[in-house]
Amino acid sequence: MKFRALALAAAVSAVGLTSATVSTAAFAQAKEQFFPVLVYRTGAYAANGNPWANGYVDYLKLVNAKGGVNGVKLSFEECEFGYATDRGVECYERLKGKGATVFQPLSTGVTFALTDKAPVDKIPLVTAGYGRSESQDGSVFNWNFPLLGTYWVGADVAIQHIAKQAGGLDKLKGKKIALVYHDSPFGKEPIPLLQERAKMHGFELMLLPVAHPGVEQKATWLQIRQARPDNVLLWGWGVMNSTALKEAQATGFAREKMLGIWWAGAEPDVKDVGAGAKGYAALTLQHSAEPNSKVVKDMLEMVHAKGQGTGPKEEVGSVLYMRGLISSMVAVEGVRKAQERYGKGKVMTGEQTRWGLENLNLDQKTLDGMGFAGVMRPVQTSCLDHMGSSWVRIQTWDGTKWTPGADWYQADEKLLRSMVLNASRKYAEEKKITPRTPEQCKQ
């Protein structure tokens, strides 16, 4: 009885006391550019979240090892949110008070939740390869930067690639294309563009949603076996991808006819299936697995060799690691660009970084100089185009590794532009936002 009372009292008072002491201790060190890092190293999507986070953080360390951005060192703090939207928002609130430069949540759900908050807090939201597709229109979405590609770009290139294999866009008529998608804003994002394309070329689009987290797909693949689509587009994330490939193998659907989005084309997705996934192709967000690139060699030499690496050494250069690294790189380059205008060697605010990201101009020479030769193509953003480039390659899994194809694709500018403008104008109307005029853009 006595022990019970004592233990209870101790537990209650411990919680009470410590919660009083731990408040939001803002330790913003002077002269350091702070990068909040929203990660998921636990939970259903950890296998994919981990390499991305390691790449992201490692690149910040690499920049520091090379002397920072014009002398300004980078600092960072991770916040684990387990791909849950409400915990992601909590992380955002926690880290924004510490002088956040940019946020990159790596979750379309969190991106939707933060899109309304970012303009108020004046912190840019960089969503390289995910997020809202219409946020490419920077005149409405001032603070969103879906750099390098959106899901509409992905969907457009996927159809172009299928058409090319079939021998032309006119050959798509009468074909049946199935979209197996993660049933969340992430998976639903490509649907409007695919529907538009289906109308243009006369192919049939089958929509097959898969519930989170995606381990139960028997019914989906039974439908595929019955309907026999010509191609399957896989819009999955995490364990959903390997499950889909296993089911395709079990139902005997040719892996060569499957095409994944860039989030369904990394090592964790195919590793467990191994040879069973041979022939499966996926889009790339420019880069593929790049173990031989210069930036990876620098990373191994300047960060990992000194025992500073965040993850295992073997992971460096893998697809998602590179994705994290590139996401980090574009944010850092945004800061560098902002420094050109607001003072070199100074710590940039979120608002200044926003200008930098909007005027980003990474030409091939700069990219090559940073060690991204063969990894990336030029990126140039503007007020109207917050995406900067829509280059996509197709990579194929040969049973042991991803190999990128030689062809570079780009989304159909005319179609994309009109869809983006339609959607962004609708958003502006709903939210009562006045799009910026070209004059306002110049400021």
Added chain:
Amino acid sequence: MLYRENGQFKTTYAADQQIFTIAQDKWFVLGVVAFAFLAVPMLADEYMFRAILIPFLILSLAALGVNLLVGYCGQITLGAGAFMAVGAYAAYNFLIRIDGMPLIGALLLGGLTSAGLGILFGIPSLRVRGLYLAVATLAAQFFCDWAFLRIKWFTNDSSSGSVSVSDLSVLGWVVDTPAEKYLFCLGFIVVFAMIAKNLTRATIGRQWMAIRDMDVAAEVIGIRPMYAKLSAFAVSSFFVGVAGALWGFVHLGSWEPAAFSVDRSFQLLFMVIIGGLGSILGSFVGAAFIVILPIFLNQFLPALGGLLGLHISTAAVSHAELIIFGSLIVFFLIVEPHGLARLWAIAKEKLRLWPFPH
């Protein structure tokens, strides 16, 4: 010595029927409410409001609703997340489809829609009880998950399935800063907690408790089980629905069905069980435990590691958070199966005898 009702004589029936018959209690609760309304907005920072206080208040309201059903009427439900979703989506549709719909009107109509659905899904409770009822209410959860993902009309044909609400305003008062949102939610909580407390003291609440304690005996003394059970479902779903609407409108701003998944239903049930079944205070304590403790552990563990000179990785912190959180739940359920609210009651009893216990 301090906490004793000696000398407080009740001379009228009205005085005897007060919510707080002891003056100290009354002043303490009024003090807490005044503190929450006046002092907290000046003390708390933005993080405190947006990440801790607002979710805590809204989930307390939802837990209160669940407690009315589970704690007072004894009907176990696993569909609370679904009723939150119904409240949120119904309020959203009322707001965007009817011109000039006031914000509070939309929120309350969302709650009413949820109450209607609650009655519908409460019908099985007339025939099944206990764990079987829990499974039956789970149907509500899966049905609503399906409906809000698949039926485009509910989400206003949004291509991504995510809906958003902005520009909240009540009679010209624009609710946009974190402090204003906090006050807005707090207003709802105070009013609804008062309603809940009074309901449980009135005929209807006594009927619920009679059904909970022994439904056959309740029927024998003239309580209609159908009326009692369905009214509990309706009131509970109304509370939960309003909480859901607040969660979507005020806390998230933009949401998808995943925000009200089955995890949320379990979370609400755990809040009620840990906080204390059949206790208004228990709903608040339970919500605080489930909402604040994980966030606190997540920040406290790295700080503790820092003090000891250890660097704990993000993943390790997250794992440790789950382990400690889980063990605390087990610990509190073993030492105090009646919930954390019971601890408060024990403390009050001890305080009455202090400083001269028997």
